[in-house]
Amino acid sequence: MGTAVKKAASKPAKRTLAERILAIDVGGTGLKAAIIDAHGKMLTERLKVATPHPCPPELLVHTLVKLVEPLMQPLPATHISIGFPGVVRDNHVLTAPNLGNESWRNVPLAQMLSDQLGHHLPVRIINDAEMQGLAAIEGKGIEFVLTLGTGAGTALFRDGELMPHLELAHHPVNKNKTYDEYLGNAARDKTGNKRWNRRVEKVIGILSSLVNYDRLWIGGGNAANLKFDLPDNVKVVSNEAGIEGGARLWHPRSVRETRQLPPGAFE
Template sequence: MQIFGVDIGGSGIKGAPVDLARGDLAAERHKVLTPQPSTPDDVAECVREVVEHFNWHGPVGVTFPGVVTGGSTVRTAANVDAAWVDTDAAALLGGRLGGVPVTVVNDADAAGVAEMNFGAGQGRKGTVIVLTFGTGIGSAVFTDGVLVPNTELGHLELNGHDAEKRASHKAREDGDLSWEHWARRVEKYLRHVEMLFSPELFVVGGGVSRKAEKFLPLITKVRAEIVPARLQNNAGIVGAAMHAAQHRS
């Protein structure tokens, strides 16, 4: 069975049909830049463009980079326009897509569910934390495979700032930081999260996971096992489709 997944990020919006039996994309993903400003209407138009690229007319699962409650309502919007707050995202996107069923889920939660089912967290018990390093830092916390939704650990304080302002991949790029310098920031962040949650495993995802060999070996002062996400930057798309499949009426 295939369902379409869309991953809305602070810098890009990407999507593809997903083969739910394999937990992988069924076609090469299509990506567009996140509009600036990233208002609900403008982002919805980009989502429509991604979906129509595949001439898709069935259910669509969508991730959002913020807290999503009640399966539809956006509560925070740190890396997209503040006009998203209190928006019924499923209704907005469903209308823009011609009335097809749409579900919406936090982006890191979607990526985490995909990694726990098909990726680096598969079969792991205890506390597992999936972190996505991109425009911000997304988090998904699991205890014996059960998700604690909307944790938003990227907004923990680090050196007087939101952690994602110091340790996201965007912070590395904006500051032109070396991999060594950035790894020290990531390590400090991971140690803080470890102090709070004592996880057995960190799964590091987001686009930067493709370059895990450049920074993960430099992180040596964290007790938990640290591994790169197996689905890399496709995890959000896969998780969005899984969420849609689970909530089909």
């Protein structure tokens, strides 16, 4: 990690009344964006379009630029936060299982989007489940995030600090089916909502034994389809969290969170 990156990660961005963060939530099914303030409050409506399929990097950037154009007028954003469904390091996408992995190998998505928008804005990108978690977590103990959407995303926090990303979604959970295949939207469509709910309930028990979490947060579009009583330490996250968490990439709640800001932010 370079000197400039260390400086960006070691000191939270200065709060200003005029700050406008363009928060983007990239999903396998839909792309969402809104302008938020430093506290995660929405300053604009949330816009959404379908995710193209197939979706190589250039097409995703083009679609996002068209999506956010109305949000950038009359006042452009001052920062950009992106939640992305895959492995992200140093502002580069390493994997994109729900978008087509072959074209998503070490893609500098943050820089590409900043260049296309033409404002040379500072950008930070993080896994989408992690961005949802930043908006939801309480910052105490072991907190785990499970997102139920096109696939299944996960994130792990300890006392508010983001742990190294694990692609648990690609780990076998039942008869060689991965979490993505077992809980993803295609599985819900195929098996029906009742059977899918039983699967989610089973996975909650597995994660409890595996992670020993103090709190489990469930997000993603399919969280609205849960029909069973959740344990006391499990809570559904607002569907807005994927956007609101974008503020925490620039304004963490604590010194500990400041230390775990994703590397690779360019100023």
